[in-house]
Amino acid sequence: MNPDLQKSSRLFKDIIFHIIVYSLALVTIAPFIWMLLTSVKDIGDIFIYPPKWLPSKLHFENFSRAFQAAPFGRYYLNSIFVAVSVTLGQLFTCSMAAYAFARLQFKGRDILFYVFLGTMMIPYQVTMIPSFMVLYWLGWVDSYKAMIVPGLASAFGTFLLRQFFLTIPKELEEAAYIDGCSKFRVLWQIIIPLSKPALATLAIFTFMGTFNDFIWALIVVNSEHLRTVQLGLAVFRDRYVTDWDLLMAGSVMATLPILIVFFFAQKYFIKGITLSGIKG
């Protein structure tokens, strides 16, 4: 074959390949674009056929209307408070436990570790009902504690951090022990600063998982002032069934923080996915 012709046929194939992949990507993100555009549309642009992609005029007041229709500000604070508390709590409890499993020698350590790992296989639906009862007995139903406390430990997080701690050379700690440091200080001042990538992965994972959680909040929360964004949005859906401008404004508000976190910390999140094969 003529080398020029071969070259141009390869170029042609390459272009087709790019078009196919980019169209698929476009289809994937089209729902987001549709959400964003709808959230600033006039009612007249929404109830129209065929659908109009671009709003004729930008109605940012849809957002303030959504804020008036439901206390989204409060929902936000609740979601962020719960997600941050759970994340910080898990970073603390998981590093402590991971340190014990990685560095301390005690009887039954390996058995305990494998039992612990095994619990990752238990679906949350199995523990959901009795966990709710425990909260009921403690008088914690319908409180922040109910949303935060059960999330304060994680087998996945402990596992992730333990694996990371094992890769840290122990010579670094030896010098500290010789200087008479306690184990807690070694963990705090040597291991933790060296484990930032693993801690970041765990933090992102936990934050996103908790922020997006729906079923647990649905079960343990009744009061309006405790609702998270996700729960608030689900209730909002029942009240404003076809007010698509408001519903999409609400959806934008519920997705935006996560999208921002994700774009900045994508690397860590994808690492977490490949390690666990699950989404949280």
Next chain:
Amino acid sequence: MWNKFLQRKKPVIHPSAGTSGKNIFTALAFLSPTLVIFCTFILFPVFFSFYLSFHKWNMFSSDRAFIGFENYRRLFTDPEFWMVLKHTLVYTLGTVPLNMVIALLIALALNRRIAGKRFLRTAFFTPVIISPVAAALIWRWIYDPNFGLLNYFTGLFGLPSVNWLNDPNTAMIALIIMGVWKTVGINMVLFSAGLQGIPDNFYEAADIDGAGRWAKFWHITVPMLSPTTFFIMIMSMISSFQVFDIVYVLTSGGPLGATKVIVFYMYEYAFKFFEMGYASAVAYIFFAILAILTLLQVKFMKTRAGYRAI
């Protein structure tokens, strides 16, 4: 992904570690926050829900009657239970293969030379990270019978307008489409990791032998990827079985129960009717199904471990 870690080296024992009697207290101090939560919200619940599954209890009364296998008998004779199990299976069989094929194609495409790889990866992954509630709301709007995008697009091809979410015949299809869209990114990332694990010299050797692209795909990529594929298949099946959030917001199990899945059924019995014993029996049957899938996974991982592309 998992066993790779389990096979890693054993923990190093610190030379300055003292006698084991003192160590157990130190270890307990480090483990205690985790152990307290773990025992209260995982270990106790696992056993307690098993115990509950043999009782009739509405949670608020002090009367907790032992009824033996009655909950299980009732469950297996309840036509609605079989119906929700069937819906869960249909959802799983509908999403998993479709999801895996699309995810593999995307992963293969992104494994080649392509402009804007980072952008593409982000685009395909975005549906995974956003909240299921917001995602389901967006899709409700897309599926709107009068002004939705989907009917507009199918209309361009001359197809009749469909009331996707209110027609029992199409609601499950709508749920499956959304489910695939929402989760395909996870499997794309996992397939990508698997593809990167295949050593380049396999392909180089095949090039020397004059193998074509298809031959390389079928004789190198597919077999080398099979542990990853199996892992993804089981993981996807497990998470499809657990679907709840998107069902709750997209269809609320309707119309006429056409999309009611097993977790939704369990949720209703536990937190709407407060039949905690019966709901626990459902939870245990559900657990048994997932445990079988998990065991398959573990067994396969063990037998095929030598085959891994590491």
